[in-house]
Amino acid sequence: AQTVTQSQxxxxxxxxxxxxLSCTYDTSESDYYLFWYKQPPSRQMILVIRQEAYKQQxxxxxxxxxxxxxxxxxxxxxxSDSQLGDAAMYFCAYRSHVNAGNMLTFGxxxxxxxxx
Amino acid sequence: xxxxxxxxKHLITATGQxxxxxxxxxxxxxxxxxxxxxxxxxxxxxIQYYNGEERAKGNxxxxxxxxxxxxxxxxxxxxxxxxxxxxxxxxxxxxKTQYFGPGTRLLVL
Numbered sequence: 001a002q003t004v005t006q007s008q009x010x011x012x013x014x015x016x017x018x019x020x021l022s023c024t025y026d027t028s029e030s031d032y033y034l035f036w037y038k039q040p041p042s043r044q045m046i047l048v049i050r051q052e053a054y055k056q057q058x059x060x061x062x063x064x065x066x067x068x069x070x071x072x073x074x075x076x077x078x079x080s081d082s083q084l085g086d087a088a089m090y091f092c093a094y095r096s097h098v099n100a101g102n103m104l105t106f107g108x109x110x111x112x113x114x115x116x
Numbered sequence: 117x118x119x120x121x122x123x124x125k126h127l128i129t130a131t132g133q134x135x136x137x138x139x140x141x142x143x144x145x146x147x148x149x150x151x152x153x154x155x156x157x158x159x160x161x162x163i164q165y166y167n168g169e170e171r172a173k174g175n176x177x178x179x180x181x182x183x184x185x186x187x188x189x190x191x192x193x194x195x196x197x198x199x200x201x202x203x204x205x206x207x208x209x210x211x212k213t214q215y216f217g218p219g220t221r222l223l224v225l
Contacts, residue, residue: 037216043218044219047213102147102172103149103161103164103172104151104214109158
């Protein structure tokens with residue numbers, strides 16, 4: 001079974017600065033997807049970014065980018081120019097490409113605080 | 117707006133009772149996933165349906181059941197409720213990426 005680990009329960013960043021959230025995962029599969037979801041105080045789960053394991057290029061979405069290290073099974077999220085609205089729980093998630101179920105396996109989450 | 121709808125938004129009930137949570141997937145999505153988010157267990161996959169058929173099961177209790185109807189909406193039935201069932205229940209629908217509904221907050225008193 002796949003496992004996802006987020007080793008930082010809480011992180012803090014100054015507004016306009018850059019912060020990196022860590023995620024590691026364990027799998028024996030070679031083809032899969034990785035995601036970062038944001039959960040603000042409203043508790044809505046919002047997709048931040050997606051990475052397909054077969055793609056070597058790191059995904060980027062505006063101020064959000066990932067550092068995907070397949071051999072190390074590491075998938076970190078970098079938030080540049082942090083804004084107050086970035087304050088939320090962030091969840092890293094894994095999804096198999098070949099497994100019939102394709103359910104998401106989540107890490108325990110990292111609470112990001114943004115200081116003005 | 118993810119395009120996934122869930123009702124009700126909030127539900128308060130007593131132990132031993134039964135409730136039904138409803139989910140409508142995004143237009144065109146055939147898969148529906150149910151997840152539970154509780155304080156001590158984090159986000160856990162419960163069950164998946166694809167075009168009316170059960171596709172995968174996770175850590176779903178026997179007291180819980182689900183189904184997906186011909187119009188593709190899904191219902192999650194929780195019975196003999198216990199205090200520990202209090203949680204946020206999410207539905208997600210999927211192509212390559214899972215998009216989540218707003219969730220139903222269940223409080224069992």
